[in-house]
Amino acid sequence: MADDKPRQVILVSTRGNAELLGKTYSKDNVLTVTWHMPMSFDPKLYGISIGKNRFSRMLIDDSRVFALNFMAYGTQDKVLYCGRNSGAAVDKFEGAGLTKEECSHIDCCRIKEASAQMECEVIDRFEVGDHIVYVGKVIKEHTNDDRKRLLYVGGDKFTSTL
Template identity: 40%
Template sequence: MNESVSVSSFHYLLHPYNTSLVTCCDAEGQPNIIAIAWLVPVSVSPPLVGMSIGPRRHSYKLIQASGEFVINVAPHEIAQQVLFCGRRSGRDVDKFAATGLTPGQARHVRPPIIEECIAHLECRVVQEVEAGDHRLVIGEVLAAYTRPGVLDDNGLYDLSRVHPLLHLGRNRFTSTLAQSTEPQLLT
Protein backbone atom coordinates (compact mmCIF):
# COMPACT_ATOMS: atom_id res chain seq x y z
CA MET A 1 0.00 0.00 0.00
CA ASN A 2 1.35 3.42 -0.90
CA GLU A 3 1.64 5.95 1.88
CA SER A 4 -0.30 9.18 1.37
CA VAL A 5 1.45 12.46 1.93
CA SER A 6 -0.35 15.74 2.48
CA VAL A 7 -0.10 17.74 -0.76
CA SER A 8 1.12 20.70 1.29
CA SER A 9 4.26 18.61 1.92
CA PHE A 10 4.75 17.41 -1.67
CA HIS A 11 8.00 19.34 -2.02
CA TYR A 12 9.79 17.18 0.56
CA LEU A 13 9.39 14.26 -1.84
CA LEU A 14 11.59 16.10 -4.35
CA HIS A 15 14.43 16.76 -1.90
CA PRO A 16 17.35 16.50 -1.28
CA TYR A 17 18.24 19.63 -3.20
CA ASN A 18 21.51 21.39 -3.65
CA THR A 19 21.60 24.25 -1.18
CA SER A 20 23.07 27.61 -1.96
CA LEU A 21 23.72 30.84 -0.14
CA VAL A 22 22.36 33.65 -2.28
CA THR A 23 23.85 37.06 -1.71
CA CYS A 24 22.20 40.39 -2.48
CA CYS A 25 22.62 43.94 -1.26
CA ASP A 26 20.72 47.15 -0.55
CA ALA A 27 21.17 50.56 -2.21
CA GLU A 28 24.02 51.40 0.21
CA GLY A 29 25.83 48.16 -0.65
CA GLN A 30 25.01 46.48 2.69
CA PRO A 31 25.01 42.75 1.85
CA ASN A 32 22.61 40.03 2.98
CA ILE A 33 22.63 36.23 2.67
CA ILE A 34 19.64 33.90 2.21
CA ALA A 35 19.66 30.08 2.11
CA ILE A 36 17.94 28.88 -1.07
CA ALA A 37 17.27 25.27 -2.01
CA TRP A 38 14.66 25.80 -4.72
CA LEU A 39 16.97 26.63 -7.61
CA VAL A 40 16.76 25.21 -11.10
CA PRO A 41 18.63 25.75 -14.38
CA VAL A 42 16.02 26.80 -16.97
CA SER A 43 18.03 27.55 -20.14
CA VAL A 44 21.56 27.01 -21.44
CA SER A 45 21.51 29.64 -24.21
CA PRO A 46 20.92 32.21 -22.92
CA PRO A 47 22.14 30.90 -19.55
CA LEU A 48 19.16 31.26 -17.19
CA VAL A 49 18.54 30.03 -13.67
CA GLY A 50 15.24 30.04 -11.77
CA MET A 51 15.01 30.79 -8.06
CA SER A 52 11.81 30.34 -6.10
CA ILE A 53 11.73 32.91 -3.30
CA GLY A 54 9.06 34.04 -0.87
CA PRO A 55 8.00 37.67 -1.50
CA ARG A 56 8.12 38.49 2.21
CA ARG A 57 11.82 37.64 2.52
CA HIS A 58 14.09 40.61 3.11
CA SER A 59 16.31 39.25 0.32
CA TYR A 60 13.43 39.29 -2.14
CA LYS A 61 12.98 43.04 -1.62
CA LEU A 62 16.70 43.63 -2.09
CA ILE A 63 16.87 41.50 -5.24
CA GLN A 64 13.77 43.16 -6.69
CA ALA A 65 15.20 46.63 -6.05
CA SER A 66 18.75 45.95 -7.28
CA GLY A 67 18.08 43.33 -9.98
CA GLU A 68 21.20 41.41 -8.93
CA PHE A 69 22.17 38.37 -6.89
CA VAL A 70 24.92 35.78 -6.58
CA ILE A 71 24.31 32.04 -6.09
CA ASN A 72 27.08 30.61 -3.91
CA VAL A 73 27.03 26.79 -3.85
CA ALA A 74 27.62 25.66 -0.26
CA PRO A 75 29.88 22.79 0.84
CA HIS A 76 28.63 20.52 3.65
CA GLU A 77 31.23 21.96 6.05
CA ILE A 78 29.20 25.17 6.42
CA ALA A 79 25.80 23.55 7.14
CA GLN A 80 25.51 25.45 10.43
CA GLN A 81 26.01 28.83 8.75
CA VAL A 82 23.56 27.86 5.99
CA LEU A 83 20.91 26.98 8.57
CA PHE A 84 21.45 30.33 10.28
CA CYS A 85 21.06 32.20 6.96
CA GLY A 86 17.87 30.22 6.36
CA ARG A 87 16.29 30.78 9.76
CA ARG A 88 17.19 34.39 10.54
CA SER A 89 16.31 37.54 8.60
CA GLY A 90 18.71 40.19 7.38
CA ARG A 91 16.16 42.69 8.68
CA ASP A 92 17.32 41.80 12.21
CA VAL A 93 20.91 40.64 11.87
CA ASP A 94 24.06 41.15 9.80
CA LYS A 95 24.51 37.56 8.60
CA PHE A 96 28.13 38.02 7.46
CA ALA A 97 29.09 39.28 10.92
CA ALA A 98 27.04 36.63 12.74
CA THR A 99 28.29 33.63 10.73
CA GLY A 100 31.86 34.74 10.10
CA LEU A 101 31.45 33.94 6.39
CA THR A 102 33.88 35.90 4.21
CA PRO A 103 32.59 38.30 1.53
CA GLY A 104 34.64 38.63 -1.65
CA GLN A 105 34.45 40.91 -4.66
CA ALA A 106 32.20 39.65 -7.48
CA ARG A 107 33.20 40.34 -11.10
CA HIS A 108 30.09 41.91 -12.63
CA VAL A 109 27.59 42.59 -9.85
CA ARG A 110 27.52 44.43 -6.54
CA PRO A 111 26.54 41.61 -4.12
CA PRO A 112 29.63 39.81 -2.79
CA ILE A 113 30.59 36.20 -3.35
CA ILE A 114 31.10 33.99 -0.27
CA GLU A 115 34.70 32.76 -0.17
CA GLU A 116 33.89 29.53 1.74
CA CYS A 117 31.57 28.35 -1.06
CA ILE A 118 32.44 25.93 -3.86
CA ALA A 119 31.05 27.80 -6.85
CA HIS A 120 29.58 31.18 -7.71
CA LEU A 121 26.99 32.24 -10.30
CA GLU A 122 26.62 35.99 -10.75
CA CYS A 123 23.10 36.80 -11.93
CA ARG A 124 21.00 39.66 -13.25
CA VAL A 125 17.22 39.43 -12.96
CA VAL A 126 15.54 39.17 -16.38
CA GLN A 127 12.06 37.97 -15.48
CA GLU A 128 9.78 37.30 -12.56
CA VAL A 129 6.80 34.98 -12.44
CA GLU A 130 4.19 35.08 -9.68
CA ALA A 131 3.74 31.48 -8.57
CA GLY A 132 1.44 30.92 -5.59
CA ASP A 133 3.10 31.94 -2.33
CA HIS A 134 6.54 32.26 -3.99
CA ARG A 135 7.99 34.22 -6.89
CA LEU A 136 10.03 32.50 -9.59
CA VAL A 137 12.86 34.95 -10.17
CA ILE A 138 14.74 34.16 -13.37
CA GLY A 139 18.32 35.34 -13.53
CA GLU A 140 20.72 35.51 -16.45
CA VAL A 141 24.06 34.03 -15.43
CA LEU A 142 26.69 36.69 -16.20
CA ALA A 143 29.64 34.75 -14.80
CA ALA A 144 30.21 31.30 -13.33
CA TYR A 145 33.35 30.14 -11.56
CA THR A 146 34.56 27.74 -8.86
CA ARG A 147 37.15 27.41 -6.16
CA PRO A 148 40.34 25.98 -7.74
CA GLY A 149 40.49 22.19 -8.08
CA VAL A 150 36.85 21.26 -7.43
CA LEU A 151 36.02 20.11 -10.98
CA ASP A 152 37.19 16.98 -12.78
CA ASP A 153 38.39 16.80 -16.41
CA ASN A 154 34.75 16.77 -17.63
CA GLY A 155 33.86 19.96 -15.79
CA LEU A 156 31.83 18.05 -13.19
CA TYR A 157 32.29 18.24 -9.42
CA ASP A 158 35.12 15.97 -8.27
CA LEU A 159 33.33 14.31 -5.36
CA SER A 160 36.57 13.08 -3.85
CA ARG A 161 37.42 16.74 -3.26
CA VAL A 162 34.13 18.52 -2.57
CA HIS A 163 30.80 17.63 -1.02
CA PRO A 164 28.02 20.04 -1.95
CA LEU A 165 25.48 20.50 0.84
CA LEU A 166 22.05 19.03 0.14
CA HIS A 167 18.88 20.07 1.96
CA LEU A 168 16.70 17.15 2.97
CA GLY A 169 13.95 19.37 4.43
CA ARG A 170 13.21 21.27 7.65
CA ASN A 171 16.56 21.62 9.52
CA ARG A 172 18.11 18.44 8.07
CA PHE A 173 20.89 18.17 5.54
CA THR A 174 22.85 15.50 3.77
CA SER A 175 25.70 15.44 1.30
CA THR A 176 27.11 13.52 -1.64
CA LEU A 177 28.91 10.21 -1.55
CA ALA A 178 32.62 10.36 -2.20
CA GLN A 179 32.08 8.34 -5.39
CA SER A 180 29.82 9.04 -8.36
CA THR A 181 28.50 6.43 -10.80
CA GLU A 182 28.06 6.65 -14.55
CA PRO A 183 25.51 3.95 -15.47
CA GLN A 184 25.34 2.65 -19.02
CA LEU A 185 22.53 4.29 -20.99
CA LEU A 186 19.91 1.65 -21.84
CA THR A 187 19.16 1.40 -25.55
Protein backbone atom coordinates in the same frame (compact mmCIF):
# COMPACT_ATOMS: atom_id res chain seq x y z
CA MET B 1 10.99 24.09 2.71
CA ALA B 2 11.45 20.61 4.10
CA ASP B 3 10.36 17.47 2.26
CA ASP B 4 11.68 13.90 2.23
CA LYS B 5 14.02 14.28 -0.77
CA PRO B 6 17.45 15.88 -0.36
CA ARG B 7 17.86 19.11 -2.32
CA GLN B 8 21.05 20.97 -3.09
CA VAL B 9 21.23 24.00 -0.85
CA ILE B 10 22.66 27.32 -1.96
CA LEU B 11 23.14 30.72 -0.42
CA VAL B 12 21.91 33.65 -2.47
CA SER B 13 23.76 36.87 -1.77
CA THR B 14 22.19 40.23 -2.46
CA ARG B 15 22.96 43.95 -2.23
CA GLY B 16 20.34 46.64 -2.38
CA ASN B 17 17.99 49.04 -0.65
CA ALA B 18 14.76 48.15 1.11
CA GLU B 19 11.97 50.13 2.84
CA LEU B 20 10.63 48.29 5.86
CA LEU B 21 8.35 49.71 8.57
CA GLY B 22 9.36 53.23 7.63
CA LYS B 23 13.07 52.47 7.83
CA THR B 24 15.41 52.44 4.83
CA TYR B 25 18.04 49.70 4.74
CA SER B 26 21.04 49.64 2.44
CA LYS B 27 22.54 46.26 2.86
CA ASP B 28 24.51 43.21 1.77
CA ASN B 29 22.53 40.12 2.71
CA VAL B 30 22.38 36.37 2.20
CA LEU B 31 19.55 33.84 2.37
CA THR B 32 19.37 30.06 2.17
CA VAL B 33 17.57 28.62 -0.86
CA THR B 34 16.67 25.06 -1.88
CA TRP B 35 14.09 26.02 -4.54
CA HIS B 36 16.39 26.80 -7.48
CA MET B 37 17.15 25.40 -10.92
CA PRO B 38 19.08 25.77 -14.19
CA MET B 39 16.67 27.10 -16.86
CA SER B 40 18.56 27.54 -20.17
CA PHE B 41 21.95 26.73 -21.75
CA ASP B 42 22.13 29.61 -24.23
CA PRO B 43 21.77 32.13 -22.85
CA LYS B 44 22.73 30.58 -19.53
CA LEU B 45 19.80 31.21 -17.18
CA TYR B 46 19.25 30.13 -13.58
CA GLY B 47 16.04 30.46 -11.56
CA ILE B 48 15.43 31.01 -7.85
CA SER B 49 12.10 31.01 -6.04
CA ILE B 50 11.94 33.56 -3.24
CA GLY B 51 9.10 34.08 -0.72
CA LYS B 52 7.28 37.37 -1.26
CA ASN B 53 7.85 38.48 2.33
CA ARG B 54 11.60 37.88 2.42
CA PHE B 55 13.85 40.84 3.11
CA SER B 56 16.11 39.51 0.31
CA ARG B 57 13.19 39.76 -2.13
CA MET B 58 13.11 43.51 -1.57
CA LEU B 59 16.86 43.82 -2.11
CA ILE B 60 16.72 41.82 -5.37
CA ASP B 61 13.80 43.89 -6.66
CA ASP B 62 15.82 47.02 -5.97
CA SER B 63 19.16 45.95 -7.44
CA ARG B 64 18.04 43.39 -10.08
CA VAL B 65 21.16 41.31 -9.38
CA PHE B 66 22.09 38.39 -7.12
CA ALA B 67 24.87 35.84 -6.69
CA LEU B 68 24.43 32.09 -6.27
CA ASN B 69 26.83 30.45 -3.84
CA PHE B 70 27.01 26.65 -3.98
CA MET B 71 27.92 25.37 -0.53
CA ALA B 72 29.98 22.35 0.46
CA TYR B 73 29.17 19.69 3.04
CA GLY B 74 30.41 20.97 6.40
CA THR B 75 28.79 24.41 6.15
CA GLN B 76 25.47 23.30 7.65
CA ASP B 77 25.57 25.70 10.60
CA LYS B 78 26.13 28.70 8.36
CA VAL B 79 23.38 27.61 5.98
CA LEU B 80 20.86 27.13 8.80
CA TYR B 81 21.79 30.49 10.32
CA CYS B 82 21.14 32.26 7.00
CA GLY B 83 17.85 30.39 6.60
CA ARG B 84 16.58 31.13 10.10
CA ASN B 85 17.46 34.78 10.54
CA SER B 86 16.43 37.86 8.59
CA GLY B 87 18.82 40.42 7.22
CA ALA B 88 16.35 43.04 8.41
CA ALA B 89 17.48 42.21 11.97
CA VAL B 90 21.06 40.93 11.74
CA ASP B 91 24.23 41.06 9.67
CA LYS B 92 24.28 37.47 8.44
CA PHE B 93 27.84 37.56 7.13
CA GLU B 94 28.99 38.39 10.65
CA GLY B 95 26.51 36.10 12.40
CA ALA B 96 27.26 33.06 10.23
CA GLY B 97 31.00 33.75 9.97
CA LEU B 98 30.94 34.06 6.18
CA THR B 99 33.57 35.99 4.25
CA LYS B 100 32.31 38.57 1.78
CA GLU B 101 34.00 38.95 -1.61
CA GLU B 102 33.16 41.48 -4.31
CA CYS B 103 31.59 40.08 -7.46
CA SER B 104 33.65 40.81 -10.55
CA HIS B 105 30.82 41.58 -13.01
CA ILE B 106 27.83 42.83 -10.97
CA ASP B 107 27.46 45.24 -8.04
CA CYS B 108 26.96 42.56 -5.40
CA CYS B 109 28.88 40.39 -2.95
CA ARG B 110 29.60 36.67 -3.11
CA ILE B 111 30.71 34.17 -0.47
CA LYS B 112 34.33 33.16 -0.32
CA GLU B 113 33.61 29.84 1.45
CA ALA B 114 31.43 28.59 -1.48
CA SER B 115 32.66 25.84 -3.83
CA ALA B 116 31.30 27.74 -6.81
CA GLN B 117 29.54 31.03 -7.44
CA MET B 118 27.47 32.50 -10.28
CA GLU B 119 26.89 36.21 -10.77
CA CYS B 120 23.41 36.88 -12.18
CA GLU B 121 21.37 39.76 -13.57
CA VAL B 122 17.58 39.52 -13.28
CA ILE B 123 16.03 39.35 -16.77
CA ASP B 124 12.55 38.29 -15.67
CA ARG B 125 10.42 37.74 -12.58
CA PHE B 126 7.01 36.23 -12.15
CA GLU B 127 4.73 35.48 -9.22
CA VAL B 128 4.08 31.83 -8.43
CA GLY B 129 1.64 31.55 -5.52
CA ASP B 130 3.34 33.01 -2.46
CA HIS B 131 6.81 33.07 -4.10
CA ILE B 132 8.46 35.05 -6.87
CA VAL B 133 10.61 33.25 -9.41
CA TYR B 134 13.57 35.33 -10.55
CA VAL B 135 15.22 34.36 -13.81
CA GLY B 136 18.88 35.28 -13.61
CA LYS B 137 21.18 35.60 -16.62
CA VAL B 138 24.51 34.11 -15.55
CA ILE B 139 27.08 36.81 -16.27
CA LYS B 140 30.08 35.13 -14.67
CA GLU B 141 30.85 31.75 -13.07
CA HIS B 142 33.60 30.97 -10.55
CA THR B 143 34.61 27.44 -9.58
CA ASN B 144 36.77 27.23 -6.49
CA ASP B 145 36.92 23.54 -5.57
CA ASP B 146 35.17 20.18 -6.01
CA ARG B 147 34.22 19.49 -2.42
CA LYS B 148 31.06 17.41 -1.91
CA ARG B 149 27.98 19.61 -2.25
CA LEU B 150 25.60 20.16 0.65
CA LEU B 151 22.08 18.73 0.32
CA TYR B 152 19.22 19.61 2.67
CA VAL B 153 16.90 16.84 3.87
CA GLY B 154 14.64 18.67 6.35
CA GLY B 155 14.62 19.93 9.94
CA ASP B 156 18.27 20.05 11.00
CA LYS B 157 19.24 17.16 8.72
CA PHE B 158 21.66 17.34 5.78
CA THR B 159 23.47 14.94 3.50
CA SER B 160 25.95 15.31 0.64
CA THR B 161 26.67 14.32 -2.93
CA LEU B 162 28.70 11.13 -3.43
